[in-house]
Amino acid sequence: MRVAVVGGGWAGIAAAVALARDGAEVTVFEAARTLGGRARRVTLEGIDLDNGQHILVGAYRAVLGAMRTVGADAGALLVRLPLDFAIVGRFRLRAPRLPAPLHLLAGLLRAHGLTVRERLLVVRFMLTMAARGYRLRADTAASALLAAHGQLGPPTDYLWAPLCVAALNTPLPAASAQVLMNVVRDTLGAERAASDLLLPRRDLSALFPEPGARFVEARGGRVLTGRRVARVTPAADGIAIDGERHDAAILACAPPHAAQLLARNALLPEERARLEALAFEPIYTCYLQYPPAVGLPQPMLGLADSLLHWVFDRGALDGRRGLLAAVVSARGAHEALERGEFALAAHRELARLVPRLPAPEWSRVIAERRATFSCTPGLDRPGNATALPRLILAGDYTASDYPATLEGAVRSGLAAARLALAASRTA
DSSP states (O other), rough: OEEEEEEOHHHHHHHHHHHHHOEEEEEEEEESSBOOOOOOEEEEETTEEEOOOEETTTTTTHHHHHHHHTOOHHHEEEEEEOEEEEEEEEEEEEESSSOOTTHHHHHHHHHSSSHHHHHHHHHHHHHHHHHHOOOOOOOOHHHHHHHHTTTHHHHHIIIIIIHHHHHHSSSSGGGGGHHHHHHHHHHHTSOGGGGGGESSSSSSSHHHHHHHHHHHHHTTTTESSSOOOOOEEEETEEEEEETEEEEEEOSSSSSHHHHHHHHTTTTOOHHHHHHHOEEEEEEEEEOOOTTTTOSSSSEEEEEESOOOOOOEEHHHHHSSEEEEEEEEEEEGGGGSSHHHHHHHHHHHHHHHHTTOOOOOOOOEEEEEEEEEEEETTTOOOOOOOOTTEEEEEEETTSSSSSSSSSSHHHHHHHHHHHHHHHHHOOO
């Protein structure tokens, strides 16, 4: 059985690995030279960086399982830290090593930056959502749900809003309350280890996409980088990719590219309409190289009343001492800044955090303008299956409980692989 995968991001490689493991002959077509899609290594002026500072959590079972399948050692590639959520100078939530849900309740009741009343309100909200199975009668804006449960002020400012922008990459007033609750259910509301932070020690391509490609190639598959697909057309009992017939094909490229391919070949108008209706949110990452003595008290810190949302100490992760990564998630006024202006503004914000911070030796700004889809209430996301059973969609944007995360991408890739195998076997 021959299956084509168009796109070598996390969803595409997850699909390719699952197919190769089950004996399919897989060909991956990736337009870029580096695997990983919107979570990949980039080289700027000879310096290897990531195109965005992504994190994982212990609840990412699909990602961790896929890494195990391809022999990528999560213990060596990821730093696992118990939940320690800090907004500099404002808030800190540390979960002790207790069985769930006691770990979270104890952490919330001892959280710094909230009054006793605010802590109790957060605990009551969590217990209420847990009793409802984290399901809402109808989706709404996350800010409306939180307001209805007395979470305004510091609980929202220092806990829920940062969590929302970190997980959904969508501002709280525009974000889906149901998807936010899904994230809370599987992290804060699950077993203790599910809320652990998993921070990459290596670049994002090395975590899974490149080991996944080696896994596919070792089983007779092909992973073609620098190979942009122009035509996807139905063929006799299959799908043709640029004229080459396959038993099935998975479109695992970004939604705009998938929509372009479908439009170019007049395929699947309903699916294409859903793809074209998606809106997107950016992620801006500014890397600043300081002298090796510069570091942070924790590998990851949140900031309040700042242009920046997060700052990461890469020296504490991958050993590049003095390298800080400053991140702004979702849309905002920062998009109007030139890259040099953004780097200068990021340095000024970091100078408030690190005493006597010297000027950076160099800086690089990476703007992923379509980093994720806007995760809004009631969003009509396309499914994996299409009206052509042998043509399947994959990506973090496809219909699921999850927002645009690495876990969502891998889950979608695995689901697409199952559909491709079933379509080929039952034809």
